[in-house]
Amino acid sequence: MLYSQNSVIDLVGALSPLLALAGAAVIPLAPPSLTHRLNRLFAVVVATAALGTAVAGAAGGQSQAGWIQLDPFGSVFLLVNGLIGGVSAFVSPVYLAHEQRGLFASGSRWYYLGLYLFWAALLAIPLAANLGVAWLLIETTTGASALLVAYSGKRRALEAGWKYLLLTTFGLTVALLGIVFLYAAVAPRGDGLSTLDWSALRAAAPALPHETTVVALVLIIGGLAAKIGWAPVHHWLPDAHSEAPAPVSAMLSGALLPSVMLIAWRVQAAISPASGAGTSRTLFVAFGLTSLAVAVPFLWRPMAIKRLLAYSSLEHVGILALGIGFDQPLAFAGVILHVWGHALAKSLGFYATMPIFRLQPTAVRRPAAGIARLSPDTGTALGVSILSLSGLPPSPLFFSELFILLGGMTAHQYAVVAAAAVMLALGFIGLAHQLLEALLGRPRRDVLDGAARSRIRALSLAAGAGLVALSLLAYYLPGSNFLQAFTRAAS
């Protein structure tokens, strides 16, 4: 009976990553006339499988079989990875149709190979039941996504890809050293992979030596920070997010960063009994405040729209770090809402850059201007995205930030809450100012692709509806059974 239950968990959990791997194998080999159609088919199928698995994980409590774990904690992130990956794959033909140069001769085949490998690893990360396996999956995302970052083959894209590849690889090396430390403490006689299961780490934590566990925690979280993009080890983030193809930027920002953060969070939750809850909270709060402090001044500077969105990602991973560091149920409700809301709003912003760059090619390098006058639909998409990201009510990000700050008050972190509130307010003003310039400033060029206009309208409507639904969810999430189950796993 147990065997059959485990088999079902294995099958359900592995389904979406395996389907994405199948996409990586099939789409590049298909005849060119079928490539984009097959991609759209796989996008829908993989996303549906991922969303189904996420719902099953959210509803069914915690269950583990082999390397796969379904729980409400991971489901929050799996949902995002399924949705953002699916939409990014779906809109990729629009990007490819207008990209003249490429890193590879047979451009779209390599693009889809990289995209689906990246997506498969992203889908598997929230399902990983084991720290070692999670690290391997995170490292796997690096190779595939670095090639995608540099896909255009332009000099700036190469620079961004190179920085991303080396800095995150080095960060992950440091994280692996932390894992070696932890393994040496948990299994002094080398008891095998299962000792790095989340459940095994939790069980072993109370007996672990404090000093070794603190070093392991600092190395793991510090190393993963380089991949999450937390300041001060964030230098690849603005470059990679601004130079990658727009669908890939959406996946990097909306899915990759939160997924790696989930693993940092799982480590913190598992070993904090040994390292001391205060140590791990301090680490997250420090990364959170530093990221906010570094990001906010850039939100005031006129810059190219994708770069602005990239610095906004830095601000938002900082907010999420604060929510984790406050370690309160209300702050966790804020984190859940923030992960979902940020993914929707940010990906809409990145998708909107595709028609913006066709409307106004100079916006690739310079601040966009007058987009609302050139194309009201594109302007609406950008407006919905940036106003939501700025935290303007009734955006779900307003509620999520409020929950996180209230969680900080509950945790008696008054100084941190005050500093964060000031920086969030400054970030809001900076983003709102940039948005006004981008939408209502004097336009530089007036050329419009009608097909792009209708697609961005559909995306705006869908994302807008999702954001409204999340704002409504904000009223029900605190105190819900789901939040209680999430909190049990996360703290």
Next chain:
Amino acid sequence: MIQFCAWLGVAFGLGTVVVRRRSVAILLIGGQSAAIGVAALALAPGRSQEFFIAAGVLVVKAVVLTGLLMAAVLRTRESARIRSDVDPLLRLALTLSAILIANLLIPAMPGVAPDIQRASVALICIGASVFILRRATILQLVGVLVAENGLALAAVSIAGGMPAVVELGALFDLTLVISVAIAFHNRIYAVLGSGDSALLTELRD
């Protein structure tokens, strides 16, 4: 045996901090990887079959990655030597300082001989130093590999070794990352006419 191989690896690593030629640095990293592979093989008797396989893969990695890097250097010859901004002796002094500080700060790892732990930490510091202080893209990759070798040394030194899945998976991921990085290096060379990372300076705020 393992002590000798570990400190031989550190000596090779320090060589990569100061040498001028990329090809010499690659030979040094090849020698270092081989020394750590041999150390792992020496530890294999009495351990699991998976550990023996992982140790063998470490030796194979030494050959394969050295070959890949050497081929990349031969394909992308530089017209002039890429000079680091920091003098070799200063690089060495900075690296040795980093090694000393890191070893003073990091507590003993359970089940690992103190000597081996010191060598592992030293290799990771050397890797970071080469990665940060050298400008040639190939040498930055060498820095990553030196740090990874430090990690491999720590992993094989734990009683029983790290789980084979993690060891083999990490080696696979490393090979993937290095292959992608070499593709980047080739493209950077094609676009800029040099593998000098200091020329990649367009993205600034």
